[in-house]
Amino acid sequence: MSPELLLAFDDEWPLAEALAAALALPLQRIERHRFPDGESKLKLPAALPARVALLRGLQDPNSKLVELLIAAPAARALGAQELLLVSPYLAYMRQDMAFTPGEAVSQRHIAALLASQVDALVTIDPHLHRIASLDEVMPGCRSRALTAAFALGAWVAARVPQALLLGPDEEALQWVAQAGQAQGLDHAVCRKQRFGDRDVRVALPAVPLAGRAVVLMDDVASTGRTLIEAASACLAAGAATVDVAVTHALFIGDALAQLRACGVREVWSSDAVPHSTAVIPVAPLLAEAIRQL
């Protein structure tokens, strides 16, 4: 599918402009109004071409999902016949099994809901841990799950010579291994146990950390507790410096301040999610994938 137009919301405008430029596409805005009772009204361009790309990351997931569920059928009603969702951050992907009886497997249900609305999806580092591909949960929708690991690795390699790329949990092995191999950097992962939203314990791997420049790499930072625990353990083990590179900087509440307070030097993220730490551009990655769809 080669889209003829990119539609985007105001809160993702810098990425929208970069992506539209990379694809040489016209860019138009979806206007939003929030009513006093919390409902949203959307206004799209009055006439749309047949093939439309819609940029909507799902950070702040519940309100953005509702906007998406209004915008997608509205785009079809206004002329779009093929709809590509570009969702750099795909929410609800971490709840990928029923950890206790009765728990909804949100990943499966949200992915199926999105698949019912769009023809194709491009996303970045969507936390596929217990499934190998989004195809398993998005029937009838062409999907591409990209990774920012190589871009993060290149950014780190240019700034931290001889860095040890450390994943704060075993699920991060895929990202530190890809980035480490591409850049010729050492990599390892910690072991993590989560007891609650903000109750996380991290055990360091059996590699010497004294005097090392450690860069913690992960797909998403939410409460920041995973990174805080890992960074504190690294510094206690004698690491010379600890920096952080993540794809999706959610950093809820004061998570970023707490991360800096525990002794972390630099925090870098991709601009998949708009954030003050976002320095690593993903538009080239997204554009290349969209061209190949």
Ligand code: R5P
């Ligand atoms: C889960 O395994 C993810 O890769 C992240 O490590 C996790 O979601 C981070 O969450 P938080 O920042 O709340 O510890």
